[in-house]
Amino acid sequence: MNLDKVLTRQFPATEHALTPRDCMLYALGVGVGERSDAKEELQFVYEDGLKVFPAMVNVISHPGAWVKDPELGIDWVKILHGEQSFTIHKALLPGETYIGTYRVTDVVDKGAGKGAMLYLEKTLSEKTSGDVVSTVTSTYVMRGDGGFGGTTESAPPLHIVPETPADDSISLATLPQSGLIYRLSGDYNPIHASPEVARQAGFERPILHGLCTMGVATRAILHGCCSDQPERLRSLKLRFSAPVYPGETILTEFWQDSSGVSFRSTAVDRKVIVLNNGYAEIAAA
Known part of the structure; x- marks a missing residue:
């Protein structure tokens, strides 16, 4: 991996016009509609009062297969998706157009032969107002890289799930x-x-x-x-x-x-x- 190239990667802003059909298709893809007679399900798959399923912020305005760029030197075949998060600042709306901007925030080098972790952040904004609606982070486990140096020495700690019986x-x-x-x-x-x-x-x-x-x-x-x-x-x-x-x-x-x-x-x-x-x-x- 070329660390400098990865950290200074310039991502073009990615525009996504969010149609009602996009919203309904995404919701059906994650299984919404199992309770087909329930209004709680129909709110995501029926055009009358349609709402966008919250986790759809993960998939719109996608940056494409940027890790395949040869100048980055990433062994993209060995990449795994390790972690994901999203924060919602404002609900997505069917019919609105959104702009996604990206940046690599950190790279953790585990050492030669041990791989690395790359942290990518997406900021999603409304095109009309410029309002930021969501921040999405993705962590990629790069099994084929390591030994090149990084921005930090260790990965951020994970949230610990309680050991007590579930509520x-x-x-x-x-x-x-x-x-x-x-x-x-x-x-x-x-x-x-x-x-x-x-x-x-x-x-x-x-x-x-x-x-x-x-x-x-x-x-x-x-x-x-x-x-x-x-x-x-x-x-x-x-x-x-x-x-x-x-x-x-x-x-x-x-x-x-x-x-x-x-x-x-x-x-x-x-x-x-x-x-x-x-x-x-x-x-x-």
């Missing part, structure tokens, strides 16, 4: 075709659609997008902790700890405190934790 939990099933629907919101990586590519990557079949699993957990938090009121969700962060296969049931456990909720999610049949170190800030009703 509550919600199970949500994913559809066998979840990955095929979700990819229509912009992530066309064939590992989520092609059995052959998935096997080449070491998986028995196509895996679900990590951000789709995050959307499923967000659904559970909205329903279990926000009374299905999306405006109450202020921020959410987590670590991706294992892949999910489309069709699996995801159990999300909650530990509530005065300002929010700690959480983790497990693939029920395999008893594997797939999302961990989660925390969501929630406004009072």
Whole structure:
């Protein structure tokens, strides 16, 4: 990796005109509509009073495959998505156009042969008003890099989920075709659609997008902790700890405190934790 090139990378502003169809398709991709007769579900998938599902801030105004730029020297084939967070300053609106601007904020070098971690920040703004609506951060585990130096010596600490029994939990099933629907919101990586590519990557079949699993957990938090009121969700962060296969049931456990909720999610049949170190800030009703 060329550290100087990575840290000074200039990202072009990315514009996204958010159509009602985009919003509904994204919501269907994360499984909204399971309770098809419930107004709490219809608010994200029906044009009458349509609201944008909060976690959609993760996918709009995407910067493209910038890590493939040869001058950066990144071994992009070995990159994993390690962590993700979003903070909502103002709700997204169907029909509005948004501008995404990006910057690399930190790179942690674990040492030669040990990999590195790259931290990318997206600021999402309304085109018409210029108002910042969301801040999104992504952490990438760069298994093929390391030994080049970095901006900091250690990664920020993760949120620790309590060891006590959970206060509550919600199970949500994913559809066998979840990955095929979700990819229509912009992530066309064939590992989520092609059995052959998935096997080449070491998986028995196509895996679900990590951000789709995050959307499923967000659904559970909205329903279990926000009374299905999306405006109450202020921020959410987590670590991706294992892949999910489309069709699996995801159990999300909650530990509530005065300002929010700690959480983790497990693939029920395999008893594997797939999302961990989660925390969501929630406004009072």
